[in-house]
Amino acid sequence: MQVKNNQENRDTTEYHEQFMAIALQEARQALAEGEFPVGCVFVQDDQVLCKGRRLNSGENTRNEIDHAEVSTLRKLIRANPDLDFSTVTAYSTMEPCLMCYSTMLLSGIRTFVWAYEDVMGGGANLPLYMLNPLYAQVRVTLVDRVCRNESLALFQQFFQKYSYWQDSLLANYTLAQPGENLL
Numbered sequence: 001m002q003v004k005n006n007q008e009n010r011d012t013t014e015y016h017e018q019f020m021a022i023a024l025q026e027a028r029q030a031l032a033e034g035e036f037p038v039g040c041v042f043v044q045d046d047q048v049l050c051k052g053r054r055l056n057s058g059e060n061t062r063n064e065i066d067h068a069e070v071s072t073l074r075k076l077i078r079a080n081p082d083l084d085f086s087t088v089t090a091y092s093t094m095e096p097c098l099m100c101y102s103t104m105l106l107s108g109i110r111t112f113v114w115a116y117e118d119v120m121g122g123g124a125n126l127p128l129y130m131l132n133p134l135y136a137q138v139r140v141t142l143v144d145r146v147c148r149n150e151s152l153a154l155f156q157q158f159f160q161k162y163s164y165w166q167d168s169l170l171a172n173y174t175l176a177q178p179g180e181n182l183l
Ligand SMILES: [Zn+2]
Pocket: 067, 068, 069, 096, 097, 098, 099, 100, 101
């Protein structure tokens, strides 16, 4: 993959879209497997370190642990136990939930990019400054709405078909959004 790799480009939408496109591929694969369509990519120095997707959101094996970010982070740590996470950027196709956000924060990740807002369970608006010192001193960079419509389209397809979080605030909000059938 050809990646723009100078420092100024790292803050641009175009730069982030390159990696979000890979996370969206993972989300599409999750949807094809009947899973909640969230994909995740971890990037450092313009390189994809690890990618993954939501596991075990289906009825028979459902849990709220194997979210895309947590399951991908496990793979990444297993493969790179000495990684410096402070320069890793996390790309998620949906705003990280409280569990994923805090797990990534505790791991040392400070830059988070996501596509579609989670109006029900998103955790990235956690007011860190109100918490105990370990969290209050953390400075994060948050970038939202990168490839938002592509991710939205996957969630609209999901909620039309699957029961997970059906009739929830998130499902109702998602299905009410314009932009259906964008893909
Ligand atoms: Zn999560």
